[in-house]
Amino acid sequence: MFSLKNKAEKTTVVIGGSAGSFPIVNRILEGIRPQYRMPVILCLHRLRDKREGFKEALEIKSKLPVNEPNDKSLALPGHAYVAPANYHLLMEDATHFALATTELVQYSRPSIDVLFESAADVCGQHLIAVLLSGANRDGATGMRHIKRKGGLLIVQDPQECSMRTMPEAALQATEVDYVLKTEDIIRILNEFH
Amino acid sequence: MYSPASEPDIDIQLQELEKLTEAILTKYGYDFTNYAMSSFKRRVTMVLKKNGLSTVDQLLQKLLYDPAFFDQFVLDVTVNTTEMFRDPSFWKVLRHQILPILNTRPEFNIWHAAASTGEEVVSMAMLLKEEGMLDRAKIYATDINHVVLKKAQNLVYPGRNKDLSEQNYAQTDPKGKLEDYYQMADGDMVFDPTLIANVKFKHHDLAIDHHFFKFDLILCRNVMIYFNQKLQNRVFELLHNSLFLGGFLALGAKESLIWCKIADKFESVNDSEKIYKKIKL
Structure with a gap:
């Protein structure tokens, strides 16, 4: 149904979201095919001092098992990973995570820019990035970096977002491949299955 | 657009x-x-x-x-972001589960490996003082960086961190108030110097240097995340060599040693706070 604009084989999905993105992420994890072919890596802005409960809330409807990665642990196909509280989540190489407690980026730790930039470096054109609703500009620089490395960019349609600052910042920062509503984001992700 | x-x-x-x-x-x-x-x-x-x-x-x-x-x-x-009582639940476990064990020993040694600007050193000293154990502790704080080591000895921390420090401290089942330990001066929190009277500050590079003492407890939290697995293995061996049998190693909340080469020489004491005990030489 989509004419795919970017033909390179895809190995990794990263998703960033902030205010208003939680129900969207839940819907994506519910709609995605079980045993999805790639790891789905989530960076969502969250409270820095609440370690428990977030992963569990995502797990309820998810078709994929949800984990908060430990440092240097593996990114496995068919699993969803969510950046832990008060850490930046990075891709150390195409299959391993790394964590960092470095400064906030865009007032955030975890920061979407940090995940996206590191994933772009190690996955290049094999990366799919999805940026959802949010009230700040985190993710825009990361999206631009992914574009330069040949990855595929999807932004949630600002008209559907409860907070449109974040997707609009990305649309201004770089050329995005798809601007889609939630159900179409799920459909295109499943086409890569 | x-x-x-x-x-x-x-x-x-x-x-x-x-x-x-x-x-x-x-x-x-x-x-x-x-x-x-x-x-x-x-x-x-x-x-x-x-x-x-x-x-x-x-x-x-x-x-x-x-x-x-x-x-x-x-x-x-090098990364020098740290806070007082980072992860309050960890300090609570330390207070109720680990310090009582150390308290049975006539004296005990603690190492803050990669202590940075010393927030954890001060946090630990306050905890020890409240548990009546500070006098018997021999404490080392080391870092790769001379500048931050000097800062750690000054005990001066920016006032903007006050709220976070107090929030964290309040969740450790404290026996006092944080303000008992510091005075405000020029917008900074200046902590009581007697807290670190027993602390030796020393230059040490985990990537190169060797063990220099034996410890009952080592804190090395959110340090090895900046190393690759090869270097992590080296450091785990160094920390293992630096612990007495029965000594404890505390890592960051999302660090784990289950994958490392000498994992079988440790057992987990607290899974969620990543505290391990040396059980084999």
Whole structure:
């Protein structure tokens, strides 16, 4: 149904979201095919001092098992990973995570820019990035970096977002491949299955 | 809608970082070759921007011919973000589960490995004082960086961290108030110097140096996340050698030693706070 604009084989999905993105992420994890072919890596802005409960809330409807990665642990196909509280989540190489407690980026730790930039470096054109609703500009620089490395960019349609600052910042920062509503984001992700 | 960014982004290649770390090792004896390159790259990019440089080669030239610039570089690339009582649940476990065990020993030794600006050293000292154990503790605080070690000895922390420090402290089942331990001066919190009377501050590079003492408890939290697995294995061995049998090792909340070569020489004491006990020599 989509004419795919970017033909390179895809190995990794990263998703960033902030205010208003939680129900969207839940819907994506519910709609995605079980045993999805790639790891789905989530960076969502969250409270820095609440370690428990977030992963569990995502797990309820998810078709994929949800984990908060430990440092240097593996990114496995068919699993969803969510950046832990008060850490930046990075891709150390195409299959391993790394964590960092470095400064906030865009007032955030975890920061979407940090995940996206590191994933772009190690996955290049094999990366799919999805940026959802949010009230700040985190993710825009990361999206631009992914574009330069040949990855595929999807932004949630600002008209559907409860907070449109974040997707609009990305649309201004770089050329995005798809601007889609939630159900179409799920459909295109499943086409890569 | 899309407008290109005004300034070009810096894009560093892995090979450039290899060249950089090799050159630094040869010239200054600091070993960054086995750092986790994902984070190290971000730090180096930040240093380039801060100094108006656009390539790693330019940085390398400056580093090799300007030792003062190198000192600042070490400060900038190493990570010194920490807070008082970071992860209050960890300090609570320490208070109720680990310190009572140490308290049965006539004296005991604690090592803050990569202590940075010393927030955890002060936090620990307050905890020990409240449990009536501070006098019997022999404490070492080490870091790769002389500048932060000096800061750690000054006990001066910015007032903007006050609320977070107090919030964290309040969740550790405290026996006092945080303000019992510091006074405000020029907008800073200045902590009571008697807290660190038993603390020895010492330069130590986990990547190169060896064990120097035996400890009952080592805190090395959110330090090894900046290392690759090869260096992590080296450090786990160093920490193992630095512990008495029955001694405890505390890692960061999302660090684990289950994958490392000597994992079988430790057992987990608290899974969620990542506290391990040395059970084999």
